[in-house]
Structure formats: structure tokens, C-alpha cells
Amino acid sequence: MPEGKIVKALSGFYYVLQNEEMIQCRGRGVFRKNKITPLVGDEVVFQAENEREGYILEVKERKNELVRPPIANVDQAILVFSAVEPNFSTVLLDRFLVLVEFNQIVPLICITKIDLATSDHKLTISEYAEQYKAAGYEVILTSSETEAGIEQLFPHVDNKISVFAGQSGVGKSSLLNVLRPDLELKTNDISSHLGRGKHTTRHVELMKIGNGLIADTPGFSSLEFNNIETEDLTSCFPELQKASEDCKFRGCLHVTEPKCGVKLAVESGGIPAYRYKHYLDFLQEIKDRKPRY
Incomplete structure (x- = not known):
């Protein structure tokens, strides 16, 4: 067959x-x-x-699968977030990163619309980029308008199945159009009333770009941690996972436990406070989740 x-x-x-x-x-x-x-x-x-x-x-048999967007056997997730319009959101990015890490998919952070950011905003975005790089992530700053950073993307997509994912309106389709102009994917500006993007991609489709395949996916702005347990969460934050090696107690959740390597790293500035806060918020969300029967 x-x-x-x-x-x-x-x-x-x-x-x-x-x-x-x-x-x-x-x-x-x-x-x-x-x-x-x-x-x-x-x-x-x-x-x-x-x-x-x-x-x-x-x-x-699948090596992995995502529910939103519905796609399987992904090698890499290119998480597309805009510097502005809509504004860069670390909490939403961290939600995406947790889901991607949990599914053992390699993440690549792509920050778009750099050309639209003010000087002060660019400085803030650069600081965030450096912090995520320090955590172990690959980060590329791009502009579909000026094509800045576009060439840096091609080596990352070769010989891989990659999924483009991110909040609506961040410019995923625009970025794909620059990577492969003949696609002529439909794009829309963000809604001024809602403050978020209009959905332009209606289905999941793998497209050949360079020597790889990339999926453009419908944009979405929320993620559920339905299959993630409390003991799984630390491994979804690479810098927390590394710092946890210094925790005194096995199974430390880095909340109230004494001699916690993660809390010490946060206090010393080795882990950004917002990343630790997001970890705590996500941990509580998982704890509050209704049990499945």
C-alpha cells in the first residue's frame, strides 16, 4: 500500500x-x-x-501532536510574537513555551514588527530577547516590512516540520509571504475595536519553504494545560529545570520549600522575576484544574 x-x-x-x-x-x-x-x-x-x-x-504512530492547532509530528514551533500591534506579551509567550516544551518540540521565538517599535520599546524588546536567550531559547527579531532578520530564519526551517503559532494579528501570514512570496497568503490588520488580530488563516496546511515544511495555523490567544501535571511544569522552564538541581528536596515545586535552588536563583537575579511569577501562576492553574475521571 x-x-x-x-x-x-x-x-x-x-x-x-x-x-x-x-x-x-x-x-x-x-x-x-x-x-x-x-x-x-x-x-x-x-x-x-x-x-x-x-x-x-x-x-x-506519532512522535507528538498538538490540539490547538491540530497538527502532528512537529520538529519545531516558531512562536511568532509582535513587538507592537498587539504588544509583546511575556505571559502569553510563556504559555506557548510551556505547551511546546511539554510536547518535546523545539521552540524558536520570532519577534515581528520591530520596524514599528519606538526606540524605548525596541530597548525593552531587546532586553526580553536577551533574557529568553539566557534561558536557552533561540530568538530572532524580524520585520516583514523591511525584511530584517528574515535570512536568519531559513537555516532553522531546513529539513524540519515547523509550525508557526502565536496570537492573532502578530504577522504570521505576512512573515510567510516574505519567506515565500508566491504564497500570497491573505493578511489583515488588527481590529482597532478589539485590540487583537482578525483571523486570516482558516485551516492548517504544510507549505514547502526552503528545504523544510512550515504550517501556517489559525491564530489563537489562549492555551489550556489539560495534560500537564504539577510535577511536569518545572521541566517546561529550562532555566528553572537547571536551577532545580540545587534544590534540597526531590520533587520540590519551588513555592514554600526550604533551600530551593529556583527561589535562590530568582532572588539573585539569575531567573527573571516575571518568568518565576508565570511559573507560579501556571502551577496554581494546574492545581485548580478539575480532576478528570
């Missing part, structure tokens, strides 16, 4: 790429029965009825 990769899912159809040929497939009823939903990024076995149509028979 032929095999391929789902590169687009739309209106009940799955578009499977095999040897540069696109086959439009439907899922067999067995998927609904077993509650398996094929996702963009899935490696699948399919049966072709002709050169252009067929049915998906099997979904290969």
Missing part, C-alpha cells in the same frame, strides 16, 4: 503528499469508530482509487 504525509486537512478531506503528487483522501469509518482523527503532519497508509483520490487506511 502507498504511504505519504498529510499536508492539508479541509472540509473532511485529507490531502496526502506522495512523491510530489497530491492525493485527495477521505478517512475510513474505522477512524471514527476508534476515535482517531487524522492530522496534518501524519504519516499515513492510503489506498488510491485513481491518480487523485483515495482513502486513508492507517495513521502511523
Whole structure:
């Protein structure tokens, strides 16, 4: 049986790429029965009825999957956040980073619209960028208007499946248009009434850019920690994970425990206070989550 990769899912159809040929497939009823939903990024076995149509028979084992956006087998998440319009949000970025880290996906932070930032704002953004770099993240400052920083992105996408994700209106589609002009993806300005972006991407689709595949995804502004437990959270903050090696007690949650390496690192300035605050807020959110039965 032929095999391929789902590169687009739309209106009940799955578009499977095999040897540069696109086959439009439907899922067999067995998927609904077993509650398996094929996702963009899935490696699948399919049966072709002709050169252009067929049915998906099997979904290969996934190495990871995201729910929002719905995509599987991601190597890298390019988290796109704007310097302004909408303003850069560390708490929203940290929510994205936690989800990405938990799913063992390599994150890349891309800050857009640098050309629109004032001098003072640029200084603040540069400070944030340095702090995230110190935590162990790759950070690239870009502008779709001036194309600043764009060339730095290409080496990071080669030979990978990357997902573009971030708040609506930050310029994901504009950035993709610069990376590959022939895409001509639809873009919209942010809503002046709502103060956030209008959704321009309606479905998940993998697109070839350079020597890699990138998924443009519908923008969204909230993330749930449904599958993350309290003991998992430290590992989703690389600098906290490193500092926790100096904690006296195994299983330390870095809240009220004595001789905590993380709290000492925060007090000494080794970990930014806002990152630690976000950790505490997320920890409480997980604790307050209703138990699943």
C-alpha cells in the first residue's frame, strides 16, 4: 500500500503528499469508530482509487501532536510574537513555551514588527530577547516590512516540520509571504475595536519553504494545560529545570520549600522575576484544574 504525509486537512478531506503528487483522501469509518482523527503532519497508509483520490487506511504512530492547532509530528514551533500591534506579551509567550516544551518540540521565538517599535520599546524588546536567550531559547527579531532578520530564519526551517503559532494579528501570514512570496497568503490588520488580530488563516496546511515544511495555523490567544501535571511544569522552564538541581528536596515545586535552588536563583537575579511569577501562576492553574475521571 502507498504511504505519504498529510499536508492539508479541509472540509473532511485529507490531502496526502506522495512523491510530489497530491492525493485527495477521505478517512475510513474505522477512524471514527476508534476515535482517531487524522492530522496534518501524519504519516499515513492510503489506498488510491485513481491518480487523485483515495482513502486513508492507517495513521502511523506519532512522535507528538498538538490540539490547538491540530497538527502532528512537529520538529519545531516558531512562536511568532509582535513587538507592537498587539504588544509583546511575556505571559502569553510563556504559555506557548510551556505547551511546546511539554510536547518535546523545539521552540524558536520570532519577534515581528520591530520596524514599528519606538526606540524605548525596541530597548525593552531587546532586553526580553536577551533574557529568553539566557534561558536557552533561540530568538530572532524580524520585520516583514523591511525584511530584517528574515535570512536568519531559513537555516532553522531546513529539513524540519515547523509550525508557526502565536496570537492573532502578530504577522504570521505576512512573515510567510516574505519567506515565500508566491504564497500570497491573505493578511489583515488588527481590529482597532478589539485590540487583537482578525483571523486570516482558516485551516492548517504544510507549505514547502526552503528545504523544510512550515504550517501556517489559525491564530489563537489562549492555551489550556489539560495534560500537564504539577510535577511536569518545572521541566517546561529550562532555566528553572537547571536551577532545580540545587534544590534540597526531590520533587520540590519551588513555592514554600526550604533551600530551593529556583527561589535562590530568582532572588539573585539569575531567573527573571516575571518568568518565576508565570511559573507560579501556571502551577496554581494546574492545581485548580478539575480532576478528570
